Amino acid sequence: MTVLIVGGGGREHALAWRLKRDEPDLRIIAAPGNPGLAHIADCVAVPADDIAGLLALAEREQVSFTLVGPEGPLALGIVDHFREHGQAIFGPTAAAAQVETSKAFAKELMREAGVPTARAEAHDTAAAAHDAARRMGAPVVIKASGLAAGKGVVVAQTPGEAKAAIDMMFAGGMGAAGETVLVEEFMEGEELSLFVLTDGTRMVPLVPAQDHKRLREHDEGPNTGGMGAYAPVSLGVGGAPILSDSPLVSEVLQRIIAPTLAALRARGTPFTGLLYAGLMLTRDGPKVVEFNCRFGDPETQVVAAVIALEPGLRVLMEHVARGEALPDATCRVNGHAVTTVVAAAGYPERPDVGAPITLPKIDDVGVLVFHAGTTRNDAGELVTSGGRVLAVTACAPTFEDAQALSSRYAGEVRFTGAQHRADIGWREVERRRAAGEVRRPADA
Numbered sequence: 001m002t003v004l005i006v007g008g009g010g011r012e013h014a015l016a017w018r019l020k021r022d023e024p025d026l027r028i029i030a031a032p033g034n035p036g037l038a039h040i041a042d043c044v045a046v047p048a049d050d051i052a053g054l055l056a057l058a059e060r061e062q063v064s065f066t067l068v069g070p071e072g073p074l075a076l077g078i079v080d081h082f083r084e085h086g087q088a089i090f091g092p093t094a095a096a097a098q099v100e101t102s103k104a105f106a107k108e109l110m111r112e113a114g115v116p117t118a119r120a121e122a123h124d125t126a127a128a129a130h131d132a133a134r135r136m137g138a139p140v141v142i143k144a145s146g147l148a149a150g151k152g153v154v155v156a157q158t159p160g161e162a163k164a165a166i167d168m169m170f171a172g173g174m175g176a177a178g179e180t181v182l183v184e185e186f187m188e189g190e191e192l193s194l195f196v197l198t199d200g201t202r203m204v205p206l207v208p209a210q211d212h213k214r215l216r217e218h219d220e221g222p223n224t225g226g227m228g229a230y231a232p233v234s235l236g237v238g239g240a241p242i243l244s245d246s247p248l249v250s251e252v253l254q255r256i257i258a259p260t261l262a263a264l265r266a267r268g269t270p271f272t273g274l275l276y277a278g279l280m281l282t283r284d285g286p287k288v289v290e291f292n293c294r295f296g297d298p299e300t301q302v303v304a305a306v307i308a309l310e311p312g313l314r315v316l317m318e319h320v321a322r323g324e325a326l327p328d329a330t331c332r333v334n335g336h337a338v339t340t341v342v343a344a345a346g347y348p349e350r351p352d353v354g355a356p357i358t359l360p361k362i363d364d365v366g367v368l369v370f371h372a373g374t375t376r377n378d379a380g381e382l383v384t385s386g387g388r389v390l391a392v393t394a395c396a397p398t399f400e401d402a403q404a405l406s407s408r409y410a411g412e413v414r415f416t417g418a419q420h421r422a423d424i425g426w427r428e429v430e431r432r433r434a435a436g437e438v439r440r441p442a443d444a
C-alpha cells in the first residue's frame with residue numbers, strides 16, 4: 001500500500017513517521033518531502049503547488065490515497081482536481097477550505113451558524129477599518145483576511161499600534177492577503193488547538209494541543225507559524241489532562257464543530273479532512289480564534305507522537321479520502337510530548353538560508369527530530385532552507401521529562417543564528433506548580 005503526502009515540513013515528516021510506525025510496510029511518497037522525510041519516504045521533486053504534477057504522480061504510482069499537508073494546494077483546489085479524476089484524497093475542496101483561506105468567510109459562516117467567536121468587522125478600505133478600530137478601542141486585533149502563514153495577525157495594545165497595522169496591511173504589507181482586513185475584538189484566555197477528522201458530518205476529535213505563537217520566551221516578540229507545542233494539556237481542577245473525550249472537547253464539538261460542518265453542508269460545500277479549531281478558552285466558554293483546513297504545525301508533531309487511535313490514522317484518513325463515512329473511533333494518549341522549533345536567524349521576517357546544520361546526537365529514546373526548513377546543498381550537506389528549520393519532539397511518561405528533553409536537544413542543534421524557545425509548555429509548568437504537583441528544588 002502506498003500513500004502520497006503532499007508537502008515537506010515538520011508536520012508532513014511527523015505524519016509520515018506516525019503512519020510508518022503504525023504500519024512499517026506502508027510505502028510513503030512525499031512531494032517534495034525533505035531530507036528528514038527521505039529516511040522514511042521516497043521524496044519526489046514535485047512542488048506542493050503543482051497540482052497537475054501531483055495528480056500525474058498519484059496516478060503513476062497508483063497510490064491508495066493522497067494526504068495534503070499545507071493549505072496552499074488546498075486553496076488551489078487540489079482536492080477538487082483529484083476527485084474529478086477519481087483519485088482518493090484527504091482534505092477539503094477549495095470552497096470548504098475557505099474556513100481558513102478567507103477569515104472574512106469564516107466569520108460570516110460562524111455568524112450564520114451561531115458559533116461563539118470574537119466580534120469582528122471585515123473592511124476593504126483603510127478608512128473604514130480605522131473607524132472600526134476607533135469604535136472597538138484597544139486592545140484590538142487586526143487581521144489580514146487571506147493566507148499569511150500565521151503572520152497576518154497583529155494584536156494591537158494601543159490605538160496607535162492598531163492604526164499602524166491597518167496602514168501596513170492596506171499599503172500592501174501582507175500582499176493580496178491584506179486586501180480585506182478584519183478588525184476584531186480582543187479575547188482573553190488560554191489557547192488550545194483541536195484537530196477533528198471529519199467526513200463532513202461525523203467527527204473524530206484528536207487530543208488537544210497548545211501552540212506557542214510568539215517568537216520569544218515569555219510570549220514576547222512577533223507572531224510566527226508556531227515555535228513549539230505540547231500535548232496533552234492539563235487545564236482545570238487537579239491538572240487532569242484534556243483528552244478527546246473530555247467534557248470540554250464534547251462542548252467544542254457540539255457548540256462549534258458540528259454547527260460549522262452543518263453550515264458548510266447547507267451551502268453545498270461539505271468539509272472533509274481535518275478541521276483545526278484554534279480556540280480561546282474565555283470566561284464565557286470556548287470561542288474560535290481561527291479555523292484551519294489542515295493539520296497544524298507544530299501541533300501535529302506532538303499529537304502524532306502521543307495519540308493511540310483505534311482504528312489507526314491511516315485507516316480513518318483513507319475512509320475520508322475515499323468519500324466514505326468515518327467509522328467509530330477512540331483516541332487515547334500515551335505519555336506526554338513536547339516539541340521545540342529551532343528557527344533560522346531572521347525568522348519570521350527574513351529567515352537566513354543556506355547555513356550548514358549539525359544535528360545533535362540523540363542518546364535518549366523518545367526524541368525525534370522532524371525536518372522542516374532543511375535541504376541539501378550541492379555538496380550534499382544539510383543546510384537551512386526556511387524559517388522553521390527543525391522540530392525537536394520528545395515523548396516521555398511525564399510532561400517534565402518531555403519538556404526537558406525537547407528543550408535540551410533543541411539547544412544542541414547547531415547552525416549560525418539558530419533560535420528556539422526554552423520555555424515551551426510554560427503554562428503547563430505554572431499550572432503544575434500551582435497544583436503542587438511539582439516540588440521546586442527549594443522545597444525538596
Ligand code: AMP
Pocket residue numbers: 118141143150153155184185186187188191213223278289290
Ligand atoms: P490567528 O492566525 O487568527 O490564529 O491569530 C494568530 C494569533 O493571534 C492567535 O493564536 C492568538 O494568539 C492571537 N489572536 C488572534 N485573534 C485574537 C483575538 N481576537 N483575541 C486575542 N488574541 C487573538
Ligand code: GLY
Pocket residue numbers: 150211225226292295296297298299
Ligand atoms: N500552528 C498553527 C498553525 O498550524 O496554523
